[in-house]
Amino acid sequence: MLAVSDIRLSFRGVRALDGVSLTIGAGETLGIIGPNGSGKSTLFNVISGIYRPDSGSVAFQGRTITGADPRAIVAAGLARTYQNKRLFGSLTVLENVLVPAMRTQPGSFLSDIAGSRSGRDAGEAKAREALAFVGLDDLADTEAASLAYGQQNRLELARALACDPALLLLDEPAAGLSPSERSDMRGLIERIRDRGVAIALVEHDMRVVMQLSSRLVVLDHGVVIAGGTPAEVTENPEVVAAYFGTPIDD
Ligand code: ADP
Ligand code: MG
Numbered sequence: 001m002l003a004v005s006d007i008r009l010s011f012r013g014v015r016a017l018d019g020v021s022l023t024i025g026a027g028e029t030l031g032i033i034g035p036n037g038s039g040k041s042t043l044f045n046v047i048s049g050i051y052r053p054d055s056g057s058v059a060f061q062g063r064t065i066t067g068a069d070p071r072a073i074v075a076a077g078l079a080r081t082y083q084n085k086r087l088f089g090s091l092t093v094l095e096n097v098l099v100p101a102m103r104t105q106p107g108s109f110l111s112d113i114a115g116s117r118s119g120r121d122a123g124e125a126k127a128r129e130a131l132a133f134v135g136l137d138d139l140a141d142t143e144a145a146s147l148a149y150g151q152q153n154r155l156e157l158a159r160a161l162a163c164d165p166a167l168l169l170l171d172e173p174a175a176g177l178s179p180s181e182r183s184d185m186r187g188l189i190e191r192i193r194d195r196g197v198a199i200a201l202v203e204h205d206m207r208v209v210m211q212l213s214s215r216l217v218v219l220d221h222g223v224v225i226a227g228g229t230p231a232e233v234t235e236n237p238e239v240v241a242a243y244f245g246t247p248i249d250d
Helices: 040-047 072-073 093-103 114-117 119-134 150-160 181-195 206-212 230-234 236-242
Strands: 001-013 014-024 027-035 053-062 079-082 168-169 197-200 213-221 221-227
Touching: 001 040, 014 027, 014 040, 014 053, 014 221, 027 040, 027 206, 040 079, 040 168, 040 197, 053 114, 072 079, 093 119, 114 221, 119 150, 119 181, 119 213, 150 181, 181 197, 181 206, 197 206, 206 230, 213 230, 213 236, 221 230, 221 236, 230 236
Parallel strands: 027 197, 027 213, 079 168, 168 197
Antiparallel strands: 001 014, 001 053, 213 221
């Protein structure tokens, strides 16, 4: 599904990514963890075409997408959420999801409703299905700015789902949520995974990341320092030193 090979990217001499390689298989959920500033969001920005790396390559479904137009990457089936949400506050909840839904072709995530309709109808059907999936269909006509924080996280997720992704990059989807909202978010991600969507998950909540990921990679200072099953990674002394400074079982 995704092959990231030897990506390097520096910002004014600061090496944000220093030779990162990883793969994600079809339908796999890969957890990407690491301390603040280790390069997780930068890696997502490279994969999604926001940043062009200094060197290295990204291949999605067998095609090189390094440095491609972000809109073309989304249209090819690779969608993402942002750590700092990108909602349009003065648009309605539905309109926020319509924007990406209208831009993308029907794909694997949503049911085939779009095939039989054209243009705006198909986009609106996709948008409404994505909203129903995250439980915001009742709020379709509400201004996005008036949503509670946890609802905004789910709207951000709906925007990505409306793109019909085969691979979804999630950047801290549970950040700032209450324990019960976090558990709802975990359930949502589980249901996306169960529909066969491959997921790259950056998340600080270890309970969420451990339960959802079949495999983890650990970034530290722009380098992959470990990888393996959640159990293998938590037992790796280098990881414990870099990342698990405090007990995870609180
Ligand atoms: P993480 O998401 O793991 O917390 P980031 O990928 O946001 O880390 O940041 C990795 C490093 O790259 C940090 O040192 C950060 O300051 C730097 N960085 C990220 N984006 C930029 C940018 N646009 N300009 C300059 N430095 C950046
Ligand atoms: Mg980040």
